[in-house]
Amino acid sequence: MAEETVEIKTAPxxxxxxxxxxxxxxxxxxxxxxxxxxxxxxxxxxxxxxxxYYRSLCPLEWIQKWNEQRDQGIFAGPL
Amino acid sequence: xxxxxxxxxxxxxxxxxxxxxxxxxxxxAATPIMQGIIDLHHDILFFLILILVFVLxxxxxxxxxxxxxxxxxxxxxxxxxTIEIIWTIFPSIILMFIxxxxxxxxxxxxxxxxxxxxxxxxxxxxWYWTYEYSDYNRSDEQSLTFxxxxxxxxxxxxxxxxxxxxxxxxxxxxxxHLRMIITSADVLHSWxxxxxxxxxxxxxxxxxxxxxxxxxxxxxxxxxxxxxxxxHAFMPIVVEAVNFKDYGTWVxxxxxxxxx
Numbered sequence: 001m002a003e004e005t006v007e008i009k010t011a012p013x014x015x016x017x018x019x020x021x022x023x024x025x026x027x028x029x030x031x032x033x034x035x036x037x038x039x040x041x042x043x044x045x046x047x048x049x050x051x052x053y054y055r056s057l058c059p060l061e062w063i064q065k066w067n068e069q070r071d072q073g074i075f076a077g078p079l
Numbered sequence: 080x081x082x083x084x085x086x087x088x089x090x091x092x093x094x095x096x097x098x099x100x101x102x103x104x105x106x107x108a109a110t111p112i113m114q115g116i117i118d119l120h121h122d123i124l125f126f127l128i129l130i131l132v133f134v135l136x137x138x139x140x141x142x143x144x145x146x147x148x149x150x151x152x153x154x155x156x157x158x159x160x161t162i163e164i165i166w167t168i169f170p171s172i173i174l175m176f177i178x179x180x181x182x183x184x185x186x187x188x189x190x191x192x193x194x195x196x197x198x199x200x201x202x203x204x205x206w207y208w209t210y211e212y213s214d215y216n217r218s219d220e221q222s223l224t225f226x227x228x229x230x231x232x233x234x235x236x237x238x239x240x241x242x243x244x245x246x247x248x249x250x251x252x253x254x255x256h257l258r259m260i261i262t263s264a265d266v267l268h269s270w271x272x273x274x275x276x277x278x279x280x281x282x283x284x285x286x287x288x289x290x291x292x293x294x295x296x297x298x299x300x301x302x303x304x305x306x307x308x309x310x311h312a313f314m315p316i317v318v319e320a321v322n323f324k325d326y327g328t329w330v331x332x333x334x335x336x337x338x339x
Binding site: 021055056060064 | 202214327
């Protein structure tokens with residue numbers, strides 16, 4: 001069982017969402033990632049930081065639901 | 080034996096980070112916010128006692144002197160401009176003295192922490208909590224996620240706290256800015272840990288953020304604080320603050336275990 005050193009880092013505070021309700025923050029990071037993928041292509045690593053942010057903020061259940069919606073073409077975000 | 084008990088009860092050096100039987104005061108603070116709340120409480124209680132004593136004195140003396148034999152002639156004062164001004168201005172001054180530390184604490188609690196080191200999601204279910212540590216995910220699949228159920232009374236070991244212990248604690252690093260994201264998968268719950276000065280509602284479809292900075296290592300107990308059904312009283316929260324290095328080790332171990 002190899003013990004990888006984990007990097008203790010997380011999504012920084014986003015001043016577009018300064019208050020307690022971070023729902024929009026999670027959602028924004030999610031579709032920013034997918035917009036970035038669309039723009040830059042799946043190969044590039046530049047979009048990875050958005051992926052880290054939305055994974056830190058959004059519950060797994062929500063991510064899975066949105067992934068399914070995207071696959072079915074019914075995702076409500078501005079993609 | 081009695082002296083031993085006396086020492087045990089009054090000269091203990093352990094912190095009170097869980098509810099105690101017959102407890103009257105706050106649990107010991109482990110975060111600057113909780114310390115601020117306790118200090119504000121002391122400030123307000125000072126004025127509260129002054130006002131209480133004064134009001135009680137007025138009430139008691141009115142009852143005492145209301146006697147046909149000893150005080151047959153009542154007062155017939157109906158106006159008194161000076162005293163009316165005094166008893167309007169004076170309470171406003173007291174309120175100002177109370178408001179200043181209160182607003183200072185309130186606004187400092189709302190300060191945005193620009194760079195938290197850890198984000199932990201607490202998801203309320205009926206009737207347990209799920210904790211997700213997704214900072215270390217490399218893909219959308221879950222990495223460090225676990226459920227936290229209360230240990231039933233029959234399974235408690237000697238020394239464990241009834242209705243407060245859980246099987247998997249929330250391990251966090253002390254002296255580090257944490258971001259807690261609280262939500263729910265079904266009904267309303269509330270993630271509350273008194274020692275940390277945290278109470279945050281878990282609302283389905285909403286992510287509520289709260290920042291914590293735990294100043295000392297220790298184990299902190301809390302309970303669900305929003306009625307959520309039949310086992311609302313049986314879904315406690317236990318936060319274990321460890322030093323930064325131990326936290327890193329724990330995360331690595333958990334990731335290894337979950338990937339195997």
